[in-house]
Amino acid sequence: xxxxxxxxxxxxxxxxxxxxxxxxxxxxxxxxxxxxxxxxxxxxxxxxxxxxxxxxxxxxxxxxxxxxxxxxxxxxxxxxxxxxxxxxxxxxxxxxxxxxxxxxxxxxxxxxxxxxxxxxxxxxxxxxxxxxxxxxxxxxxxxxxxxxxxxxxxxxxxxxxxxxxxxxxxxxxxxxxxxxxxxxxxxxxxxxxxxxxxxxxxxxxxxxxxxxxxxxxxxxxxxxxxxxxxxxxxxxxxxxx
Numbered sequence: 478x479x480x481x482x483x484x485x486x487x488x489x490x491x492x493x494x495x496x497x498x499x500x501x502x503x504x505x506x507x508x509x510x511x512x513x514x515x516x517x518x519x520x521x522x523x524x525x526x527x528x529x530x531x532x533x534x535x536x537x538x539x540x541x542x543x544x545x546x547x548x549x550x551x552x553x554x555x556x557x558x559x560x561x562x563x564x565x566x567x568x569x570x571x572x573x574x575x576x577x578x579x580x581x582x583x584x585x586x587x588x589x590x591x592x593x594x595x596x597x598x599x600x601x602x603x604x605x606x607x608x609x610x611x612x613x614x615x616x617x618x619x620x621x622x623x624x625x626x627x628x629x630x631x632x633x634x635x636x637x638x639x640x641x642x643x644x645x646x647x648x649x650x651x652x653x654x655x656x657x658x659x660x661x662x663x664x665x666x667x668x669x670x671x672x673x674x675x676x677x678x679x680x681x682x683x684x685x686x687x688x689x690x691x692x693x694x695x696x697x698x699x700x701x702x703x704x705x706x707x708x709x710x711x712x713x714x715x716x717x718x
Contacts, residue, residue, distance in 0.1 A: 486511075486521065495529040498522060526655020539594065540567075540575060545587035548572055552585055605645055606653050606662065612643055613662070616650055620666045626650035 486494065490511065497507045504515035504522075511518070535541075540548075544565055551561035558576070562569040576582060579590035606613045612633075619629045626647035637643035653662045 491521065494518060494521060498527065499529055526652075528652055528655055535595075540571070540591075542587065542591045545575070545591050548575060549585060549587040549590075552576065552582055604653060605649055609642060612645060615643075616645065617662060617666060620650075620662070626654075 494507055494511070497510065498518075502510075504518045507518045508515040544567070547565060548561055551564070558572045559569045562572045565572070575590065576585050579585055579593060606616060615633070616629055619632065620626075624632075629650060630645060630647040633644055650662075654666060
């Protein structure tokens with residue numbers, strides 16, 4: 478382990494770390510791969526509760542860099558917005574907004590506009606629970622008596638079968654708990670989950686290895702223990718509501 482090395486991770490390294498975590502590697506395993514202490518890996522993963530960030534993609538409706546370059550050339554040649562839009566097969570209002578949003582006719586530059594648009598897309602989007610106070614309060618009220626997110630999601634669909642606004646996936650509930658930066662569900666509610674971890678583990682992580690790194694077959698008792706499956710607690714094949 479390198480001593481005294483406190484440098485951060487590059488974008489490529491961060492992506493690799495998230496991939497390894499998602500594949501089920503432990504903090505120590507990832508740390509050894511990068512010659513870093515496991516605490517450094519934890520510091521990277523903890524703010525997102527162990528939930529990998531979504532891959533960023535451009536909207537198919539957004540202007541591309543090539544289109545912005547055509548707009549820049551059109552502006553430089555004195556073409557009207559309608560003429561530029563016709564060549565791009567876009568609405569004139571789209572071209573007008575694009576130019577106005579990025580400095581106007583005198584200073585519009587394609588690459589600067591494209592970078593600014595990409596950065597602006599990073600603005601945080603509010604999740605479902607942040608937008609619907611009633612739904613958020615219901616979810617919180619069910620977490621307090623130790624209901625699992627899977628149970629809550631299933632109960633909402635049963636209780637409000639014809640009201641889609643009162644439906645939420647268990648994954649959204651987990652994300653709102655583990656990613657505290659969202660500011661939706663209070664951190665204290667995490668204490669009511671079956672697991673006391675502060676980071677969500679991938680399903681691939683449920684692989685136990687022996688000292689040789691092999692994965693032994695589970696015992697019959699381990700096979701029979703399944704927790705919170707389909708909204709019920711299953712123990713050795715018996716359902717307890």
